[in-house]
Amino acid sequence: MANVRIQADGCPPPVAFAGEEIRRAAAPATDIEVVFDRLPPGGSAPQAYRIRTQPGCVIVSSADPVGLMYGGLEVADALRDGISVADADRTPFVARRGIKFNLPLDLRTPSYSDTGDAAQRNIPVLWERDFWREFLDEMARGRYNVLTLWNLHPFPSMVRVPEYPQVALDDVQRTLVPFDTTFSLCGIDMIRPPMLERAEVVKTLTIDEKIAFWRAVMQHAADRGIEVYIFTWNLFTWGAEGKHGITCDQTNPVTLDYFRCSVRELILTYPLLAGIGITAGENLDARSDGFDKEAWLWKAYGEGVRDALRREPDRRIRLIHRVHQTQFADILDNWRDYPGEFDFSFKYAIAHMYASPRPPFAGPALRKLPAASRIWMTVRNDDHYCFRWGDPAYARDFIRHLPGPDQLAGFYMGPDGYVWGRDFLSRRPDPDRPLEIQRQWYTFRIWGLLSFDPSLPDERFRAMLQARFPAVDGGTVFAACAAASRIVPAVNRFYWNEIDLKMYPEACLSHPRFKGFHRVDHVLDGRPMPGSGLMSIRDFCAGTGTGTPPPDAIAALQRDAQAALAYAKAIEPGGCDELARARNDWLALGHLGHYYAAKFTGALELGRFDRTGDKARQTASVAALKEALDHWQAYAAVVDGQYQPQFFTRVGPVDWQALRTEVARDIRIADEWRRDAGEG
Numbered sequence: 001m002a003n004v005r006i007q008a009d010g011c012p013p014p015v016a017f018a019g020e021e022i023r024r025a026a027a028p029a030t031d032i033e034v035v036f037d038r039l040p041p042g043g044s045a046p047q048a049y050r051i052r053t054q055p056g057c058v059i060v061s062s063a064d065p066v067g068l069m070y071g072g073l074e075v076a077d078a079l080r081d082g083i084s085v086a087d088a089d090r091t092p093f094v095a096r097r098g099i100k101f102n103l104p105l106d107l108r109t110p111s112y113s114d115t116g117d118a119a120q121r122n123i124p125v126l127w128e129r130d131f132w133r134e135f136l137d138e139m140a141r142g143r144y145n146v147l148t149l150w151n152l153h154p155f156p157s158m159v160r161v162p163e164y165p166q167v168a169l170d171d172v173q174r175t176l177v178p179f180d181t182t183f184s185l186c187g188i189d190m191i192r193p194p195m196l197e198r199a200e201v202v203k204t205l206t207i208d209e210k211i212a213f214w215r216a217v218m219q220h221a222a223d224r225g226i227e228v229y230i231f232t233w234n235l236f237t238w239g240a241e242g243k244h245g246i247t248c249d250q251t252n253p254v255t256l257d258y259f260r261c262s263v264r265e266l267i268l269t270y271p272l273l274a275g276i277g278i279t280a281g282e283n284l285d286a287r288s289d290g291f292d293k294e295a296w297l298w299k300a301y302g303e304g305v306r307d308a309l310r311r312e313p314d315r316r317i318r319l320i321h322r323v324h325q326t327q328f329a330d331i332l333d334n335w336r337d338y339p340g341e342f343d344f345s346f347k348y349a350i351a352h353m354y355a356s357p358r359p360p361f362a363g364p365a366l367r368k369l370p371a372a373s374r375i376w377m378t379v380r381n382d383d384h385y386c387f388r389w390g391d392p393a394y395a396r397d398f399i400r401h402l403p404g405p406d407q408l409a410g411f412y413m414g415p416d417g418y419v420w421g422r423d424f425l426s427r428r429p430d431p432d433r434p435l436e437i438q439r440q441w442y443t444f445r446i447w448g449l450l451s452f453d454p455s456l457p458d459e460r461f462r463a464m465l466q467a468r469f470p471a472v473d474g475g476t477v478f479a480a481c482a483a484a485s486r487i488v489p490a491v492n493r494f495y496w497n498e499i500d501l502k503m504y505p506e507a508c509l510s511h512p513r514f515k516g517f518h519r520v521d522h523v524l525d526g527r528p529m530p531g532s533g534l535m536s537i538r539d540f541c542a543g544t545g546t547g548t549p550p551p552d553a554i555a556a557l558q559r560d561a562q563a564a565l566a567y568a569k570a571i572e573p574g575g576c577d578e579l580a581r582a583r584n585d586w587l588a589l590g591h592l593g594h595y596y597a598a599k600f601t602g603a604l605e606l607g608r609f610d611r612t613g614d615k616a617r618q619t620a621s622v623a624a625l626k627e628a629l630d631h632w633q634a635y636a637a638v639v640d641g642q643y644q645p646q647f648f649t650r651v652g653p654v655d656w657q658a659l660r661t662e663v664a665r666d667i668r669i670a671d672e673w674r675r676d677a678g679e680g
Contacts (some may be wrong), residue, residue, distance in 0.1 A: 002026035008036035012065040018072025019139065025080035033074060036068045037061040047145070047225075048091040051075065058085050066225035068141060070452070082469040083460075094430050094451045096227070096410025098146030099139060100378065102419055105157040107173040107199055108239040110190040111150060113416055114458025115393045116649035117178040118385075124202040127210075131422070131435065132217045138437045140224035142448030143593055146276060147221060148412045150231040153188050155262040156239030157228075161208055161271050163261050165637030166243040172203035181652040185501055186282035191238055211269055226485065227533035229320065230266065231277035234297065235284050250284060250289045251291045256299055257304035263304025267317055275318030276301065281325030294326060294334040300337055309339055320345050320376055320409075328368045343409045344369065348377035349401075351500040353413060354384060354485075355492035357397035366403055377402060379413035382500035382650065383488050386425055386643050387585040390442045390478075391485035392461050396454045397445075413447060417500050417650035425583070425643045440470075442481070457462035472571055480567035481582070486560040491596045494553050496529035500650045506592070508599075508655045508663075517662035520625060520669055523603040524610075537600075541607040553601050583618040584642050591635035595663075598628035602670060610675050621670040621677065632663045 004026045006019040015036050021036055027669025039061055044050070048284035049062040060071035070090070086270045095244050098311045102111040103126065104119040125131050139147065152230055155161065175195040183189055205213070218228050237255065240246045246253040267273060278301050305317050319343040321331055328344075335342060346551030349359040362377065369375055402408055414420060422433040437444050445464065449456055458478070465481075488505045495518075497503030501511040508518050528534035534553055539545025568587045573580035605621035608614065636656040645655035 002030040003032070004029055005033040006029060006036070007679040008068070009038060011036075014069035014140075014225050015064040015072065016026050017137070017224060018069040018076065019526075021073055021076040021141070022079065025076040025597050027079065027082075030079065032152070033057045034072065035059045036072065038065075038068065045091050046095070048076075050090075051085065051088040053085055053087055059107060066145070069140065069225055073143070074139060079465045083662060084289055084465050090453050092116050092143075092452050093454050094399065094408065094410060095405065096146045097448060097451045098148055098376075098378075098410060098412030099420070100148050100150065100380075100412040100414030101148045102244060102414070102416060103151045103154070104419060105151055105154060105172075106239070107175050107195060108169055108191065109153055109155075109580075110238060111152060111419075112187050112233060113419055113649045114190060115183045115647075116419070117647045117650065118419040118421065118424060120179075121424040122419050124423050127172055127203045127205065127213065129213065129216060133220055134435055135437055136217075136224050136226060137350055138284065138435065138441070138444065139226055139448075142437075142444045143452040144444075144448050145225050146227050146229065146274075146410060146412055147363065148231050148414075150233075150277075151305065152190065152236040153231050153238045153240070154230060155266065157210060159211070159265040161258070161261045161265050164240070164246070164258050167240045167246070167258070167262075167470065168207040169239055170206050171201050171417075172205060173199045174202050178341065179647055185511065185513075185650070186550045187233060187236060188283055190236075215270060215272070218270055222272050226593040227274035228272065229275045229277055229319070230273065231279070231322075233279045234293075234300075234660060248283065250271045250287075250296050251289075254416075256291075256296065260304040260307065261505040263301050267305065267308035267315065270312060270456035270558055271315075273317070275320060275341075276305070277320040277322065279322045279324055280331075284325075286469075287291045292330075292331045297321075299335040302335060306339055316340055318343065322346075322378075323365055323375075328365075328370070343374050343376055345376040345378055348379050348411070350498045351380045351382040351416070352492050352498070352503075353379045353381050353398070354389065354394075354489045355529055356489065356498070356532055357394050358401045358531070358678050362403070366407060369407060374407055374409035375403070377408045377411040379411050380500070381413055381415050382417050383416040383492065383505055384443075385415065385504075385646075385648065386506055386639070387484070388440055388481070388582050389488075390446055390461075390481040390483045392446050392450065392456075392458055394489065395446050395481070399451050399454050407429065410463075411451070415500075417504070417648050425646060427642060427644055434445060468575060471574050471576065472579065474568050476567055477582075480564060480571060480586045483560050483563035483567060484586035485595075487557070487564065487589045487593040487596070487675060490553070490557045490560065490593070493529045493532040493533055494557070494600060495523055495526045496532075496552075497526075497595075504648065504651045504654070506654065507651070507659060508596075509651050509654060509659070511651050517659065518520055519662075520599060520606060520621075520666040523599060524607050526603075536657075537604050537607045537647075540604070550600065550604050551630035552602070554597050557593055557600070558597045559596060561590050564590035564593060581642060584638055588635055588642075589637040591631050591638060595628050595635055598624050598631055599666065602628060602666065606670055606673060609673065618670065618673060621673075622667055625667045625670050627669065629660070629663050632660060636660060677678060 004023045008015045043063040047067045052059045062068045102113040102665040104114045160168045176198040177195045237248045280293045320343045322345040346365045423439045462474045462478045465477045533547045535545035536548040549563040602621045602624035605617045609617035639656045
């Protein structure tokens with residue numbers, strides 16, 4: 001049995017957690033003493049820590065409990081991964097490192113992502129205390145310190161408003177009506193009468209029990225050094241519509257007063273709430289009267305915060321205003337008197353964090369950012385819902401090219417088209433549903449650890465994988481995952497579709513109202529990601545393009561696909577179910593990379609045929625697309641063996657086997673192509 005001795009004065013909850021992690025990580029033969037040394041205030045930067053080793057003893061020093069926790073977690077990681085505990089001095093590279101979590105609270109108070117299987121299956125899960133204890137513990141292990149919870153209109157499920165007593169909702173409901181692709185993509189028809197008529201109660205809770213639940217969640221978050229923020233879109237009144245004269249009309253004074261009172265109560269009800277995030281969309285109008293969107297937001301949220309601060313003048317509430325469907329000037333005109341920290345927020349890579357590690361889109365916003373203001377980056381992952389991602393080199397480059405600390409307040413990453421609750425994607429018995437943050441533990445560790453310290457070398461992650469899967473070579477596992485993880489970014493860079501409803505790369509699919517399945521002719525007319533340095537197929541065929549030509553980009557994609565397959569096939573999982581599932585993900589991505597490379601080649605040859613009339617180019621296009629079908633069939637077989645067909649919020653139904661019909665149609669399109677079809 002390990003002999004682990006922990007010394008810590010007072011032992012606040014974050015330090016106690018770190019101490020327990022050290023005990024759990026220690027091998028049976030370990031004999032070590034860990035001393036947590038609390039430095040005087042100002043003795044280190046917030047969250048920073050120092051580790052010093054002596055024979056049989058490790059001293060972790062910091063001026064705050066969270067820094068001590070992070071230092072202790074580094075000791076635990078080293079013990080768990082079988083590497084020596086080393087002297088270290090660490091200060092967070094990004095001060096606030098967050099998760100974006102669209103929160104499906106209830107049928108009656110939906111989030112933006114609720115028209116999907118993952119959200120509906122997770123509604124009861126997100127009212128389980130065990131879920132949040134596990135989730136927040138995993139966040140701390142990954143060095144995340146911000147949790148942002150997003151909902152269109154959370155108040156009826158989270159607070160009592162004395163002036164509007166009928167609004168508070170007891171119990172938790174879910175609809176039995178299946179979703180389809182006819183719902184608005186802006187959240188404006190998230191509840192339809194048949195959904196309420198066929199509702200089921202999945203949790204029996206009073207509003208007071210709900211309040212106690214979320215207070216406990218926020219307390220556990222605080223015990224792990226995690227700030228909690230509530231984000232809303234506007235203007236939505238789900239759960240309150242029709243009560244006390246409340247409507248979704250932004251000129252309705254009752255609605256405005258109700259929101260102001262709800263914001264006040266949200267702050268007063270949750271003493272540990274760190275702040276509120278707001279959106280000037282998807283359902284506010286620009287107007288020329290006193291109810292313009294920014295004026296409305298100030299009167300609802302700004303005045304609501306001020307009302308709360310009149311009762312609790314020492315309270316601090318950070319306000320994060322998204323620069324989405326609004327302008328800096330309008331925000332500044334209305335929010336200059338906000339009584340606290342006021343930040344902006346911007347979609348850093350639009351919807352695809354897995355495209356380029358240096359997305360170019362934030363430049364204009366940063367140039368307009370007022371002096372002394374700071375901005376949060378929303379890092380949207382609507383690329384990988386299924387497959388385990390892990391390429392430290394990409395994440396390291398991405399993080400190092402975020403804005404500097406003089407402009408960056410922090411970041412939060414997460415999807416809109418999926419919910420990071422429990423895993424209901426995998427084909428496994430219902431009782432065995434790990435959290436997504438556990439299933440994709442390596443992804444979360446990469447982004448969290450590197451955003452705290454991007455200097456961590458690849459060797460650190462190889463050791464992590466070696467310890468997790470001791471029966472195989474950790475270097476091979478690392479290489480398989482890294483190569484497979486380069487596939488989707490390469491696809492997104494070459495064939496850029498900026499928002500989530502326009503491209504879900506794991507299925508080559510968009511929402512039916514956009515294009516549905518992306519056909520070969522769509523690819524032929526597609527454009528590369530801005531700033532990628534790639535040349536489009538059309539420009540290459542016309543001889544007018546600059547940058548890396550398509551044949552070179554396709555060849556690089558093929559190399560990564562081949563490497564992913566070769567490394568993954570070299571892994572023998574034995575009896576390790578987790579490794580077998582991860583290996584299948586990397587095999588699937590290898591096949592997917594070959595599929596896209598062949599499809600892009602088919603589009604390229606079709607473009608050449610369009611320009612030259614050379615029938616051999618058309619024949620080559622057909623051949624490439626037949627090869628693409630073969631790769632898709634191999635891909636679909638792996639995916640279908642591991643994941644269930646899904647209804648995803650932003651693209652609709654996804655059945656990889658059924659999509660073979662769409663893939664095969666590309667062959668017919670190329671075979672029947674007429675040159676004038678692609679001109680003009």
